[in-house]
Amino acid sequence: MTRVHVPVEEYADETARRVQRLFDGIQVGRPIWRANALVYNDPELHQPRREEERRPPVTGGQKWLRVERQGNRRLEQSRAVLFSIHTFVLAKAKIRKLGYRTA
Template identity: 50%
Template sequence: MPLQERLPFDLSVSRPLPDIGPVPMSDWLLVDEAYAGQMAAREHLLDTNRDAVLALSERARPSADELLEVVLSHLPNGFARDGARVVRPDGGQVTLDRADPLGTLGRLVQEDLCLLEKTDGEAEHVLTGAVLCFPAGWRLAQKMMRPLTEIHVPIPEYDATLAARVQRLFDGVQPGRPLMRFNRLWYDDPTLFQPGPRRDNDDRSDPETAPYFRTERQCLLRLPETRAVVFSIHTYVMDRARALALSA
């Protein structure tokens, strides 16, 4: 299981939820030392358990197509583009399949990518598509086509006040100006694919004894043409001692 040694943010800093701020577009997608191992896990899941990690509604197909082009335009250093083929930082080669935009993206970048859209008459953004290889306690099939408030059940911190703040962030995020936050989770098992779902908020590992720390670097980005919001998730897992040292 690939474990990381470093993080692109300071774990010792914590602010009130939703604890989010801007990052440069050049830092939206990242490659770290666990890239090769995580990509191998992603490819295995897409090959053997695709229905559990990828879903796309017809409504979101234009957004998925646009997302593929946006990602290709903002690949981090280490990628090489040769026509319809991309060579990854680990040497793997991905043929661009525009008939399968999310499947292609799942083989290119470490980030899980979720599409959320809001049409006239909808009060909240709705999850309309995703490639989600590394879920932490939730199942994609159970969250598809649901609004933000329902997606966050059973998280008690996600009350009406926080829900309203998050919805304002989704309404206000602009193309080319991503927003970033990170969470803090403790796990007994370092496995990346942990769909759960949790029965309730108490169904978690003990943070005082759990041997692994898991954190998600979560970004919001609006697509300029379809106006869908992309929720990207870069997952980091490290052993307890390393995480505590970074939190000191």
């Protein structure tokens, strides 16, 4: 779990331990989900980077809210955890237009 988060500066040892504990505790028939939201300069869904590369800082201009909804389910026979993710990208200007407050 920690290897995939190498590019994430905020993913410290304490966070890694808590996330691993969460995954270890997933039970068959009791799926869990979580979501996160970050602001990006670029609406492109596919934004690959090398492990040592950091996400570019958010600067002026159009900003995009990127929300990832993650689902986790333990499979009954193999006991493996199935991880799924769906990413939504919305222009912050559109969010304000709908009447929602943005930071």
